Amino acid sequence: MKQIELPQEPVSANTDTAVAIDVKHLSKCYQLYNQPHDRLKQFLWGGRRQYFREFWALKDVNFEVAKGEVLGIIGRNGAGKSTLLQLLCGTLTPSSGHVEVGGRITALLELGAGFNPEFTGRENVYLSASILGLSKQEIDERFEEIVEFSGIREFLDQPVKTYSSGMYVRLAFSVATSVDPDILIVDEALSVGDGEFARKSFDRIRSMKEAGKTILFCSHSLYQVEAFCDRALWLDHGQLMHFDEPQKVVQRYSKFLLGDAKTSALISANPQAVSATQGHARLSHVAVSLDGATGRELKGRPGENDLSIRVQFESDPQLPAPTVGVTINYGSLMTVASVLSHSENVPIKRSEFGKGEVIIDFPALPLRKGEFHVTVYLCSEDTVLVYDSAQTVATLHIEDPLPEPGLVKLAHCWHTRAID
Incomplete structure (x- = not known):
């Protein structure tokens, strides 16, 4: 059990084995300063005066994710999605509330974040996989599978600084998904790479879903959220707007984005009004x-x-x-x-x-x-x-009962005659 908690609010362990992620009253506040020296003033005054303004990236969010469930996370840029995912991974500390995560978690937030550009691809496989929690023996056992999936075997012993962005992404995704996590977090990772590899990537994530893994799927593709997820969560300005079946959440979110006829008329009448989906x-x-x-x-x-x-x-x-x-x-x-x-x-x-x-x-x-x-x-x-x-x-x-080669049956005509 991996748990993030605040010192002032101890959290008991989650005893419900059916729950993979439990989020209660989760909030994250940032202190924004207008000028760099305001930070020094704030330190010197010891909190007696305030030289910053508060920005709540996430405010009082509550939800649970069951084991084996796929949760879609949607919202506009700046809605708090990435902040939420980083809090779940433990790379950020909450300002209040707590998170309980059951099992090994792997996040595809920034592919290749653990890579050293001076190391070869082979060396980075061992480095990145060890950061993700695999032992050397486990990496040895999965090494061939990682390389085969990435499709860059001939460049494996070259420094990754010489890789193209597509090669970099291929290797990073292959390593990240080889860990066999209990919980996988995907943040727009399927939009990278060429078409064939994007398909392979989605097929691998789909197989993880079929294997009963818990998946958090953050995407701007609302159709994919509807088709792939069991439930969906909509965030806006750090607040949880709706948490329900994907079709219901996407429908409400779509109405919010596009607006009704009255809103559209207002936009047409007021050139300075900007549509949320411009x-x-x-x-x-x-x-x-x-x-x-x-x-x-x-x-x-x-x-x-x-x-x-x-x-x-x-x-x-x-x-x-x-x-x-x-x-x-x-x-x-x-x-x-x-x-x-x-x-x-x-x-x-x-x-x-x-x-x-x-x-x-x-x-x-x-x-x-x-x-x-x-x-x-x-x-x-x-x-x-x-x-x-x-x-x-x-x-x-x-299904074709005739054992004929080829992928398509083209329209055609036969002409035959006897000749001397």
Whole structure:
């Protein structure tokens, strides 16, 4: 049991074995000084006068996380999410309240924070893993798995200062997730690295969820929070606004961000009023169906089924309409097919509040035997910026009784004749 507590408020050990994280009246206050010498004045006056102003990054937060539960944490930048995660990890001390954490905890807050740039990748694997609590024998046993997952074996004996940012992230993530923690904290770590590695990373975290690990998943991708988490927690200005099922929390948070019609009218009437979602867009709902049957795991046969993908989004109405894209991938090896509204000159329609819906139909889907993953993207009008994505929103299990090679069955015609 790892526990953070204040000297003035002793905390008894958590006897409920079903609870992985117990947070009670947790607060964190920072003292902000206008000028550097105000710190000296504050010290000299010994508290008789106050030369700082208080900033409450977190104030009176209470919640519990059950063992094996996945908790999504959402909120705008500066809402207190990172402060909360650092308090849970023990890298920050609370101003009041306490936290009880049961089991080994690993946090993906700043990948590679324990790396020494002068050391080789091999040396940093042992350094970082030992910081995370593994013995040398345990690191030896997991070393090959760490290297294999990172995919940078040929650079392993080079100093990490020579690594690209992608290589750095690959190795750091591989080490951090090799510890086999009881509790994993993820703070936007899935947004780093290339597409293939991001998919591998998410698959590894998904496998940890299936193994019954407790996961705290902090993300700006509300769709991922809805699809991946058991419950969600919304923070704003350091206060817990809502703690419930992901769909209910995301719905309330979305209304808070976008505002109702009255708020939108006020913004239009007052040019100085700024929307909370200015410059952003997000996926609000994605559904995949095969012959009308909607789900995450769908079964079909080559050329016999119609695939339909329904995408709903919300966006800043002051921005150009976003681009919607869909990829169909064969595992993590290749993209079999993709469509993009931008390249096909499809006009995306929206309401005055920036909401819209797109339906993409693939008649007589010509995929052959195998598992294919559907991913949806919401991008800027020029496709340079990815606003949001829904990774592997559905898996298509295509069964083909004919042992023919290839991934797709292309439309074709046969012509035959007898010749002399």
